[in-house]
Amino acid sequence: MLILSEHAIDKLREKGITGMEAWDPIAATYNSQEPPPYFLVRICGTITLDYKRMGLKKKKVCNACGSFEWNRQRLSPLFLDESTWDGSDLCRVSDIPGYLICTEHFVNTVKEQGLTGFCFRAL
Secondary structure (H helix, E strand, O other), X not given: OEEEEHHHHHHHHHOOOOOEEXXXXXXXXXXXXXXXXXXXXXXXXXXXXXXXXXXXXXXXXXXXXXXXXXXXXXXXXXXXXXXHOOOOOEEEEOOOOOOEEEOHHHHHHHHHOOOOOOOOOOO
């Protein structure tokens, strides 16, 4: 999930950014003043790792909860399986909990709109 300002959400939606939904307002205080509206945004786009290119295999898979271990500890470099991408600008890498990726369109939109608080690394 991401925490975004109402301003950022409006700018991203205006530019057609996909893969985010269900924003819920969050309560916050800012120097004892009324803070600008911020929202918890759920990332709904998906993609998976390219196991073959990465030489990865799941092992010790739990049938009850789905947890597993990888056949090795180091996952980098990461390769994504483009055939599993749903086309969204914001995606969760379903194989790595909490790992989010975005398209160049998203990065360019953030920069063009002067949005702050984002940090990007090339994949």
